């Protein structure tokens with residue numbers, strides 16, 4: 001039986017050239033798929049120091065090897081590019097069923113190059129790819145865009161698109177499919193900069209597998225393991241809508257722009273309270289969890305607002321940041337973010353930054369277009385979401401993200417800009433969950449919770465060992481473990497929730513072999529090595545772009561200001577030993593003191609092609 005390494009499509013929007021290529025076997029062995037293919041091709045294809053919103057940047061939309069199959073929770077899709085927010089490697093993951101459709105039409109991934117002269121969209125079928133005018137949908141929100149394309153191409157069509165925010169190059173614009181987003185790092189702005197409104201895929205359900213009989217047997221085993229798994233059953237019931245109960249109780253729910261680790265009156269925003277507004281549930285392709293819990297507002301100023309969320313991060317983004325506990329406002333803000341196409345985490349964090357500047361007098365009512373940004377004011381928060389997405393008034397400044405906005409404002413505003421490498425922090429307070437915090441500091445993409453989630457700190461996970469969540473350099477091994485494990489699972493592209501449902505150790509590798517026909521993929525050590533290879537290549541990408549140890553840092557607030565936790569533990573915590581942590585982390589990784597992969601490490605991982613790039617940087621550091 002033939003190996004199944006995957007095909008990819010290259011579309012150059014400047015020249016109109018469209019090509020199809022097959023992934024070579026050695027690339028499939030070394031990088032497997034998904035995030036592995038993403039960094040491999042981005043590193044090889046992208047010239048260094050390209051301006052992220054220029055014609056020279058490339059945008060990769062990837063499915064994983066298991067996408068479109070009956071494997072549970074493994075049909076998510078990913079975007080890799082150079083981020084306009086950070087200037088570093090970007091990887092952002094989306095849900096719904098676009099990943100499956102990409103596979104149905106015959107591609108592992110698409111590489112978008114160049115820039116169209118006028119707005120366009122791509123239409124992919126088994127017959128090929130057409131570049132079409134997007135004149136009629138440019139300016140439309142993501143709902144209207146998807147409706148228009150579905151009417152044109154029928155119900156067997158799935159779409160990934162941008163909203164007005166992507167068109168207006170909001171630095172944290174998202175790519176949206178259905179109501180799920182690849183939100184982080186500004187991938188939607190890169191798509192907008194290419195004048196690309198949407199990618200529509202019309203296909204019937206079929207995928208190529210190396211060994212269908214073996215695969216079907218494994219998929220049945222996976223379903224029976226998952227069905228009984230307690231973590232799965234809990235996730236199916238609640239999604240992430242109860243995480244704020246836990247993070248508030250243990251004092252790591254960031255409030256008032258990361259001054260507090262517990263929100264006052266958080267009892268108003270528990271999962272149980274959201275449950276009262278729940279109207280339905282939604283999931284991704286081939287996932288029985290259906291963890292997207294939909295909510296509708298029945299009365300009051302946001303009456304009629306409806307979102308397929310908010311999930312934990314978004315609940316936080318529109319409560320803890322502005323010290324409001326209006327569940328209705330979070331639903332309205334979430335709906336707007338999905339419609340207009342912006343990342344809820346960066347949007348909420350940026351609004352929280354603006355509220356603190358207002359409190360400190362660094363932003364006035366006049367600066368804020370007449371809005372009062374006092375804590376608790378959720379009406380202004382919702383207005384700001386619209387202003388940011390449309391770059392109206394103060395929204396134009398905030399659309400740049402906290403790091404750039406602070407630099408523009410000056411007067412010490414930088415002290416209140418909560419980001420790592422330019423990416424705004426998500427909903428876990430680093431001083432109370434330090435393994436998670438140091439993951440932010442060292443993640444290739446900036447402050448991402450998913451990049452190496454510390455289940456040890458947050459949920460008391462005991463694999464590979466429990467953590468003391470206030471320990472620092474002592475937990476460097478856990479940060480490495482969490483990041484590498486996430487990287488190889490994202491070759492899948494397995495949903496991060498599903499990796500805790502009991503099937504990964506015994507079945508994931510075997511499923512990869514049944515799909516690809518590459519025997520090495522069954523070996524745990526091989527997969528762990530793939531994860532490490534991905535991390536090192538992402539690091540080499542960033543080193544080539546000029547990143548060093550200096551950017552591996554948490555915001556000043558975490559290093560100098562004691563955390564307040566109200567009634568929870570962790571009062572007074574500060575990150576004391578970031579330097580010691582970095583020394584330890586780099587040593588475990590086999591990197592220099594400056595955080596540059598050593599030539600020995602690159603050789604050991606078979607990354608010989610990047611050795612010369614890294615050697616130049618190592619010499620100059």
Ligand code: SF4
Pocket residue numbers: 073074076095096282283284287288289290291292495496497498
């Ligand atoms: S657990 Fe939720 S996010 Fe993950 S694949 Fe299933 S429905 Fe999608």
